[in-house]
Structure formats: structure tokens, C-alpha cells
Amino acid sequence: MLRAIGIDSIEELYRHIPETLRNRAKIDLPEGLTELAVRRRLAELASTNATASDWSLFLGGGIYHHFIPSAVDAIISRSEFSTSYTPYQPEVSQGTLQALFEYQTLICQLTGMEISNAGVYDGASAAAEAVLMSRRIQPTNRRRVLMSRALHPHYRAVVATYLRNLDDVQLEEVSFDGNGATDMAELTRRLDDQSMCVIVGYPNFFGIIEDLAPIQTACAKHGAQLVTVTPEPLALGLLKPPGPWGADIAVGEGQSLGVPMTLGGPGFGFFACQKKFVRSMPGRLVGETVDTEGHRGFVLTLATREQHIRREKATSNICTSQTLCTLASTVFMSLLGKSGIRRLAEVNVSRAHHARDRLLSETRLESCFSGPFFNEFVVRARNLESLLHRCAAARIAPGVALGQWYPELDDCLLVCVTEMNEREEIERLVGAIGR
């Protein structure tokens, strides 16, 4: 090869690079390892973590431990899917493109919205992108964003980060009430004709199912857009989805639909809206078309919104769609189907309500909020620290302590119960907490 190029050594290919840079470029890292050594080293690192098989996890808060049918990993492990790139050449990417088209359809069906993009990074950035989209749609005299304080704290933080350099937008938080839902009186009071959008969780961070009807009515009255954020989309297998409630933009985190927890990433953000907003949407969109012989096929479309065409005028800088994760969710939703997703959602409701009943009746934990919930609920403990210690000793993670984000809830625990928590496990939790 060197001879073909007409050089004597590879170093000649670097001759044009300043010597001052080349001389200091050595990478001081250990020698490479055999595959066996690599696997042993990684297995050792993995072994010290609290896994769902060694521990009883009652942790939710945006990442959920659900059953994943074997067929999901079988499909996403196929290298035809995993080692392809963004489908720029549609003739040889019909597999990915059709799967994404099916994904977009499933998200529309699940959320009750008219259109969906092919996915974004995560639920938090989806929420931020939704606000930015609202900013593109709404006139410039509407720049107040009213964000529920019962929205996931990480999502609120990311929305704030994305907005920090856009001086026109005013980000405000709305409190929650004794039901654990967005405080309707406060929201109504603060909505005005400068309001751009209202963002609420559905279910919210406390697991509470917000009543979207009055929120939508209040938004509509003032011309503000309603953005719903769903960190646990399995809930939409059972709950009336954002579309029929009148949401303008419905986003969320898709991890719970067939993606392992993996310390919180990768999952994917889903992003759906009303079809009149299509040209303001961020992210990839797959559309149906025909080839020169009239056969149905799929392509990336409406690219004139995107960075590689519009550059600084693009709707967003995003160019990934977390495709392999959205594919996992597509396979997951296909397997569960109409009856399965409802059944699984019902099982979650049933187990979570059973667990709460047991905890409230058998321990000294108290209910914190009175609103309806899906698979998470908040309880108040007399001595949370000691409770957490007792549980950890029994290899139980009983929930997420809320004090780090909500000082007024520093004795409270967000408990999540899914189909993975067997009844015996719930009893172990009750026993570990004790009276």
C-alpha cells in the first residue's frame, strides 16, 4: 500500500502537521488487553453495582424497571439495524426507515396526537425542545413559560439550561397542591396573554395523574400552548392520552417501553404534536413515498427544517433520533399490542395500589398526596434516614428520597411499583420498613 501511494513510511503522511504538535502526541495509556481480560475487568466493575436482580428496587422517578420480552433484544442486536447509519441512502435503508415510520405511528396512537418525529435524546431534552418549538410558533409578545414544579426536576433543570441564553423567554415555576398536582388556582391566576406555554407532567414526577381538562381550558382561554411531558408512557396504555385532552405538544421519555434502565441512558425522547405545527418540529421525520416503479417506500423528509440544510436557521441542532432505542420500543409495543399494553398498565396500577395499601396499613408511613396515581406514589416517613438504612441492609431500595429537590418534602419517599415487583417483594418491603 505504501508503494501504491508513493511513500516509504506512514510517517510521511503526517509531514505537513507541525512538529511541535506531533512530538507531544504520545498517548500515555496502558497496553491493550485480550478480550478475556477486558471482559473480566468490566465484569468486576459491574459486580459492585446494585442490580435489579440482586436488589429489590422500588425506584422510578423517570426510569422504570419493566419486563422486556426476549424478542426485543434479538431484533435490536441484529447488526443490520445496530451497525447502520442515519438512513441518508433510502434505497438501502428501508429497514430502518420503515421501522421509524411505524414508530412514529405507534407514538401517535399511544399519545393520541396527530404526528410524531423519529425521536430525540431523552425526556428532558424533549421537554426543552417542546418549549423551543412553542417559541417558534407563538408570536414574540408571548414569552412567558409556566412550568409545573411537579415536573421531573431533571427535566426542569434541562429546560432552564436550554433557555438560559435566550433572553426573550421568561421561565416561571407553578407550585403543586395538596393532591400533588399542579396548583390550578395559581396557574389560572398567572396565565395571561403573554403566556407562551404551560408544561406539566402526565403523570407528573410524583406519579400523580394531572387533570388535564381544566389546565387545557385555562391555556385555551389565554392562547397559551399546552405541553405535556410523560416520563412513564406505559401509563398511556390505560390513561386517556394527551391528544384528546387537547395538548398541543406531547413529549416524554420512552425508556419504559422496552429499553433497559442502564443507569438512565440511553433511552429516547418521544415528541408528538398537532400536524399544523409540522414545519416547526425539531428532529428527524420519516415520510411515505413511492419509488420509480410505484412501490411504497420511506424517506427522511422535510429536511429543510434541519441543520444540514438550514444551518443557523434550523429548527434545532439535533441530528440523532436514538434510533436503536426507538426500534426497541417499536418491537416492544408490537409484541404487547392493543391488549398487552393495557394489561401491563393495569398490572402496574394494581401492584402499586396494593403496595400503597399495605404500606399505609402495616407501617407508620403516611400518605403524602391524595391525587390519583399510576405506578408511583409519595409517602412520608418519621425518620427517613433510618428507614433507608434498614432497607439497604436488606438490599431493598424503597424509593427515591425527594428532599434533594423539594426541601419541603425532605421526609418523603417516591415509591415505584411495577410488574417486576412480586407480591412477596412488596411484603419484604413492608417488613423491612416495619412499624
Place this chain on the structure above:
Amino acid sequence: MRERRSNGLSEPSADKHQSEASPPSLLFENGSPGRSGFYWPVESEKGQTTIPKTFLREDIPGFPELGELEVLRHFTRLSQRNFAIETQFYPLGSCTMKYNPKVNEVVARLPGFAQIHPLAPVEFLQGAIKLLYELERVLIEISGMDFISLQPSAGAQGELTGLMLIRACLTEKGNPRTKIIVPDTAHGTNPASSTLCGYDVVQVSSTARGMIDAATIAKEMDEEVAAIMITNPNTLGLFEKDIEAIAAVVHAKGGLVYLDGANLNALMGVAKPGHMGVDVLHMNLHKTFSTPHGGGGPGAGPVAVKESLSEYLPVPRIVKQDDKFKLLEDCPQSIGRVRSFFGNFGILVRAYTYIISLGGEGLVESSRMALLNANYIRKNLEKAYQIAYGEPCMHECIFTDRLQHKYGVSTLDIAKRLLDYGFHPPTIYFPLVVSGALMIEPTETETPETLDAFVEAMHSIAQEAKENPDIVKTAPHSTPVRRLDEARAARKPILRWDPAQVGVE
């Protein structure tokens, strides 16, 4: 087959092409009411539900009703309609489509990584956090930077994060400034990220040699320029020789230097961004560090900085105290969170696995071989296709369709014809400054035989362009679908299955 036909089965098509061309149906067009690939009994003991009936939905209209085998067959058939690294040579320029080692996949699926919850107490996640801490250290060593955050989910999010760090730093010095300089060869994400960060974009032209020079930057540089975003090697596959001088010009006026690390695969052991005067850098782990592209993500785009910017990095920050790893959330100068939890951890595990597998010398050898392969292709195609720039190339080389113009054959035609030869085409029509660009990045993981076969195909296409241009212009001929009508897709978008097939107006 003949005996079976008497059982009422239709005669198989004699035309292989035709049978492959019959497009697969959509998920929603198959199945039968009540069917499901999932079994779970009704719960016997139910808790008292709190959910009012008015909050519940009916069945989800249109949702699939399929058995497990149906679902598997559907997606397996779809997968067969893809080109991928493991099926074809995929020399997509600027995307670094190198082999994605299988060991990465095995370790990322270990329960100790895949089955862990991000809100578990950190003392029970020490192995995972240690991995992140060590990945930070090795990426710092490779890049020559001082501090790093692994939070950003992708290169574009890394860019946005990096620009926010720059803005935060300049704001604290008294003036965030208003402009970012971006060369005309930059990825589209550079200007898009600048806008998102509240900056105006000043585009500068590269020289006839395909690089930016310090004199041009000196003319544009003033007290309103917050930073310059440079890609090095740039998207023409050329090393920006003036980079140190450019950095000096920018720094002299109080600006900062952002390096887009998309092309880091050319630099390992060759030159470190941290030595070039770079203040902020993002890396694409799905490019240089072999994590699978997944058909368009997930990736990971860590952002590394020099010490002067470290206080602004996103939270959480990872710190080591007495052999324990901790997370810092309370960093007053930080720009805050850019995503939930810990970034794309599963991708970070794969990148770490790749790095320790290769070791320092292995990484250096990767870059050397990537350069060798690109230059080999460049040399072997230079007679058949016009080279865009005469400079020696790094890890990718750019040709144009200039020599094929007289036969009416364009870059798009050449790309589509390559599909018939069983190769994924290069990146086309990018960078925008090269008319009819064909951007070829072979990576280090291809054998000389594969490179030769690709070169031969490109030569055949050049010959066909002369002798039988129609076969090139009407390509592809052997793919699952022929050229698709993209204008129609955009004119009246159909973005979901809908029995009524109503498009978006």
C-alpha cells in the same frame, strides 16, 4: 415444490428481483383482533384504585395485534432491507463507520450495567461511577484537555454544551459577546448550535487550498466574537495547519476556540487538540470509539475543556474522595444540567471497553491505518475522479463529479450506482463548498482487498459513465426499492400509517 403446489400454494415467482421488490406490509396491516405476543394473567389481588373512570381510555385504535413470531419475522425482514457495517463496506465520510466490536455489546448488557437504576444511592453504584471516572481520565489523556463532562447525548448536544460553557465564561468576564465564527466547511450543527446558544453566525471562507488561514480570521476577529468553531481535520479531510496561529489571533482579542472533534479518528497519536490552543472540544464516541451508530443513535458527545472553563461544566460532576466516587450537583458556576441522569451510560461503557481493549498504542495504530487507507483510496481514484484539493489528506478524501459532467452523470448517480456494486456510498454533496462532493472515509478496520474492490467498482462506474451513462443515471437497479420520490414525500407529507392516508397539508 411441484408436489406442494397441489396443496393450493401459489407458484413461486421465477423472477427473483420481483419477489424481493414486493414491499413488506406495515405492522398495522397484519394481525388479527385479540392477538398478542405478550402473556400476563389478570392480577388476583387488586389494590383500591384511585383513578377516576373519566381518566381512562378505550383501546388504542390501530395498535398492533400480532403474535411473537409475526413480529420477529416482520422486523427480521425489515433488517434485510438495510445496508450496515457488518454487511457492506460503508465509507461514509465524516461518520467514521468503523467496526463495532462485539465485546462492547456483551459487556454493555451485563446486569451490573444494564439493570442498574440511576437514582439508587451512589454508594451502591460505585463500579459504574468508577467506569465513568476512568473514561473521563482516558479521554482527557487522548485529547490533551484538562476536564470533561460525559453528559451530552450526542455531538450536537456536546456542541451546544460547549458553546454554553464559552458563553458562561465570557459572561462572567463581563460580556458574553454576540458572534461565533464558523468556516464554510463546518458541519451544519455548528451554526445551528450557535443560534441555540443565542449567538449570530459569521461564516468565513476557506482558502483555495481548503483551509482557513489566520489572516482571514484576524480580519473578522473583534471584541464581539465569542469564539471560533473549527473542525480539525476539517470536513475536507485536511489538517488545519494554521490552527495554532488562528487560536493566538482569537485569544488575543479575548475570544475562545472551540474544536469540533468529529474527526478525532485522524488525530490519535498524531496531534492533541489540547496542544493546538483549543479551549473546548467535543468528541463523538460513536465515531472514534467504535460504539454502534444504531441507524441514527444513540451516540455520546462528551465535552472537554481547559482548566479556565472547568467551573462551568454541566452537573453532575464526578469526584474521587478517598477511593470513593461521589457526584457533585451543587456547582454554583455550572451551566446546569444538559440531560437527565448520567448521559448515555450504555454508550459510555462501550467506548471505555474499546479504549482499554486497544490501549494507547492500539489507538495510535488506528489513526495511522485510517490515514493509510484514506490515502490509498485517494491515490487509486485520482485518475478516474477529480480530487477536490491537492493537499495530502488525513482520514478521508474528497472527490467531485467534475470529470463525469460531460456524460451527464452526477454525484448522486455515482452514489446510487455504487449500491448496485454492493457498497454503501460515501457522504455526498457535503461539504457544501465542494460542488458535487464525494467524501470517502474508509476507516482503519477495512482490509486492502475491500479497498481494492471499492476502487475497482468506482473505476467501473467511471467507465460506465463514459460508455453507458444511462445505467448509472437510472441506478440503483438491484436494491429493494428504486430511487424514491423525495419531492413527493415533502410536498404532501405522510408521516404515519392512517387507513384514510391523509397527508399533512
